[in-house]
Amino acid sequence: MAISFEENKAFDVIAFGRACIDLNAVEYNRPMEETMTFQKYVGGSPANVAIGCSKLGLKAGFIGKIPDDQHGRFIEQYMSSKGIDTSQMVKDTEGRKTGLAFTEILSPEECSILMYRENAADLYITTSEVQEEYIKQAKIFLISGTALAQSPSREAALKAVHLAKKNNIKVAFELDYRPYTWQSREETAVYYSLVAEKADIVIGTREEYDMMENLSSEGDNQTTIDYLFQHEPELVVIKHGVDGSYAYTKDGKSYQGKAYKTKVLKTFGAGDSYASAFLYAILSGKDVESALKYGSASASIVVSKHSSSEAMPEVSEIEALIQENNTYV
Ligand SMILES: Nc1ncnc2c1ncn2[C@@H]1O[C@H](COP(=O)(O)OP(=O)(O)O)[C@@H](O)[C@H]1O
Ligand SMILES: O=C(O)C[C@@H](O)[C@H](O)C(=O)COP(=O)(O)O
Secondary structure, eight states: OOOOOOSSOSEEEEEESOOEEEEEESSOSSOGGGOOOEEEEEEOHHHHHHHHHHHTTOOEEEEEEEESSHHHHHHHHHHHHTTOEEEEEEEEOSOOBOOEEEEEESSSSOEEEEEEOTTBGGGGOOGGGOOHHHHTTEEEEEEEGGGGSSTTHHHHHHHHHHHHHHTTOEEEEEOOOOGGGOSOHHHHHHHHHHHHHHOSEEEEEHHHHHHHTTOSSOOOHHHHHHHHTTSSOSEEEEEOGGGOEEEEETTSOEEEEOOBOOOOSOSTTHHHHHHHHHHHHHHTTOOHHHHHHHHHHHHHHHHTSSOSSTTOOOHHHHHHHHHHTOBOO
């Protein structure tokens, strides 16, 4: 099943949500308490996806709010230098801050992220800062689940989804669950379900779907798709870490994607690189099975590198890895 997109749009993807900073441990394989040096990168899941898309040759735009300070300008300049349209990245003028994600790389398998997101500017974008004329220009409108965590970003995100649907723009929902931003599991489940039911494409890990379904133990993919396919979604992607990923289409088909072997440096960045390459493949008219390969190959490249955003691969690197076909069984 191929998803059809409207042609003649100025943007392939417009992403909505946070553009922040990642501070990745330079001395890794040790706890953060013992880490003295961190390297700065642009981060934030939807910003990473937009950067990944742009690196793959797609035209990307971004809707978000950044502080009017050195960090905000660094983010805006970096994204712009990567070819992303930043015209809808609103400057906060009330002293709000850039979200910071400090990463701890204890070992390639044991990574964690310490987020500093108090008063984060991205969560203060308002409904009046979301423009219908801009959203109308996308083939895919991508929304990150974290944008739903707090008001006024929550209402701005819901308005953006509404405008996308009203204008027949495909909505891709990356569940992107970050516990620090939410008050409760129940609240997460309410807003995740609300947007997942309206989205055309939903992407998340098994654990994130468990949040959406408010489950206390691991759910099963069949129950998830039985629920979502009663609503708008045409394509549902459920990721299972190194065990690979599954895609389900509304016409009853399912596909399995295998993870590609690599020398893993850290595990974060996998999801964002996966999403950008998966969307690239779908937008390029490739079938769902190929899109799973593109997503998995891109993720495998990024987990072998130090950053999430700067490490996003080009199409040729992804295709070379797919050719090698060196997957985990
Ligand atoms: N250790 C790994 N080696 C190679 N590929 C990986 C590894 N971990 C994850 N991936 C790839 O990245 C994809 C997304 O990873 P996952 O951990 O499920 O998402 P997230 O980063 O959003 O939590 C997986 O489906 C897999 O293809
Ligand atoms: O999303 C964030 O705010 C942090 C990211 O920038 C960071 O690179 C990361 O956690 C990416 O993780 P992923 O979800 O595994 O792609």
